[in-house]
Amino acid sequence: MFITKKSIPRRTLLRGAGAALGLPLLDAMVPAATVLAQTAASGPRRFFAGFVPHGAAPGYWVPEKEGPLAAELPFTWKPLEPYRDNLTILTGLHATSSEPPPGETGADHWVAAAFLCAEKPKKTAGADVHAGHTIDQIIAEKIGRETLLPSVEMSVEDPGSGSSNCGEGYSCVYTNTFSWASPTTPLPMELNPQVVFERMFGSGSTPEQRVARRQRNQSILDSINAKISSLRKEISVPDRSRLDNFTENVREIERRLQIAANATTTAPEGFAVPPGIPQSFDEHIKLMFDLLALGFQADITRVATLLFARDLTGRVYPESEAPTLGFHGGSHHGEDPQRIDQLSKINQYHVKMLAHFVDKLAKTEDGDGSLLDHSLLLYGSNMGNPNQHLHYDVPHVLLGGNHGLMKGGRHLAYPTKTVPTGNLLVSLLDQFDIHRESIGDSTGRLENI
Incomplete structure (x- = not known):
């Protein structure tokens, strides 16, 4: 038997004129006569975590029964029905790390930082901040070393906007990011999709070259067109x-970024949106997600986090x-059924x-599958019923197959006020072959995960 198939490296980059384009996984990256599933080309694992504050509307997100998910999901999760087989809904978890320390008050709105480390942030408004080493960064140390960007941290709400007064003795950093490289090293979350794009595809160029290219309305692809044609x-x-x-x-993403850069529309009243960032939340977050999907596809990054909103945000x-309900104000629904219903629509x-x-x-x-088959996604909040800042019965979901290690189509219900969210974090580390006895407030591992 003669084998003439050529193989190109998985990490192939097409470079030219200050641009570097990572490529998606191609058959040509699989060595000849090699079973795909037996090679590194079968696709690496990816991890994503998304955090949203202010909990969830009670009565709208908990499935009626434990076990297999019903055909119709609760109202909050209905957009995920097409991916039911890849979805696990977790109920009953207790975010004890988001509750005020004994004898203290006012921590409730300043603890997004606890979401991925399950540790109570130190109460300080100074530079001596302290939280915990978050699992996204622990995972990035394991699976992100071979990629251009070991991790990507994103946000769709400007830390400089008027969404929070950072009071009660807590530093703004605790609500501006939930990704920490160490207990004392918070990682800034990038708001501007143009910057994310340049980090992914503008490697090797100077800021001046990138500005000049945008001013010429030249695509990054134009500078490497000959190499693409040759390939x-x-x-x-x-x-x-x-x-x-x-x-x-x-x-297409470049086109949308150009539109955002030239936008002259007015932002929502009282909400500061820096130049070059889409005025519409809908377009902004979809653009961020589309960039991340490309980053996963080209193996530019394997780990990412996204902050959907900051605590106390009044965004509509x-x-x-x-369409007119402010998020934080709506979360204090006063147990009024109509107001709870309105909050549930923001959640959905x-x-x-x-x-x-x-x-x-x-x-x-x-x-040998899809990006979803090879990824594990976490989405959740550190509050349950937000009306009184309750931190038990908090909503969390998992999505993706993680190379067959994660089973979906399930509702896992845990006893209320009993199982800390730290147990979930320890279990997620296990999914990436990182085995620790504990993390944050964990008391063990989640059963049946």
């Missing part, structure tokens, strides 16, 4: 289709079914944005 001649027809789809997505969501809208990302991953081929 197309060397790969199979299916690979050409994958490459064409990928480059079309890159060009015109594209939701509660946020999940709809998550579903946009999930859909991208599910439809993107990645070796």
